[in-house]
């Protein structure tokens with residue numbers, strides 16, 4: 001696991017945009033895994049800038065979303081499909097038809113089949129090349145709340161009260177408006193991506209970043225499962241890095257890394 005400590009989220013976003021540009025140069029049809037929430041916003045701003053300046057094209061890329069709320073009316077502005085349409089599709093040349101989200105439109109009892117189809121669609125696309133991740137204050141990745149199986153696949157999950165409170169800011173501050181249910185890629189699904197890039201900003205994430213990077217692998221901290229993956233980059237700003245015991249070593253490693261290696 002590589003830990004990169006940056007001065008500002010924008011510096012981290014530049015590293016991720018560079019990795020995506022390298023991927024686009026390498027592969028005809030790169031597959032991106034997109035997260036939502038506040039954390040990836042600097043990356044999406046940077047991708048938008050790079051595309052408008054002609055430095056990057058996502059026209060040949062496809063994307064799979066990590067998760068989606070269940071029970072929101074179609075087109076709800078907080079639905080993750082709408083967030084990605086607004087923040088990525090509308091601002092880059094990524095095609096809307098190339099963006100895939102868990103299908104939550106049917107009856108709840110149809111969801112297991114829709115979830116299995118989603119995992120199949122990821123496999124049929126050749127798997128995710130680069131998966132962006134944020135981390136919840138309780139350690140969730142995607143919406144795999146503490147206790148989630150480390151081998152789980154895409155499925156229906158129930159959000160904790162803490163996550164609904166954290167996400168109330170996207171629902172006019174009302175935790176009751178945040179759906180109880182979501183469909184999320186499982187931890188096993190996420191771990192199948194070829195490169196995982198987890199981002200965290202601010203001191204509110206410092207404790208969970210320390211637990212996921214330096215604590216034991218445990219279903220109680222779902223993000224700690226990243227320690228099992230062969231290519232993980234954790235990019236944090238100084239406040240989010242403030243509880244890391246080995247911060248000095250991570251800084252030294254990054255400072256001496258040859259530039260050609262990228263992340």
Ligand code: F6R
Pocket residue numbers: 034035036037038039040066067080133134135136137140141142143
């Ligand atoms: C979003 C997602 C979640 C968020 C996490 C952190 O697609 O899968 O795991 O990454 O809840 O949210 P923010 O970034 O808003 O702190």
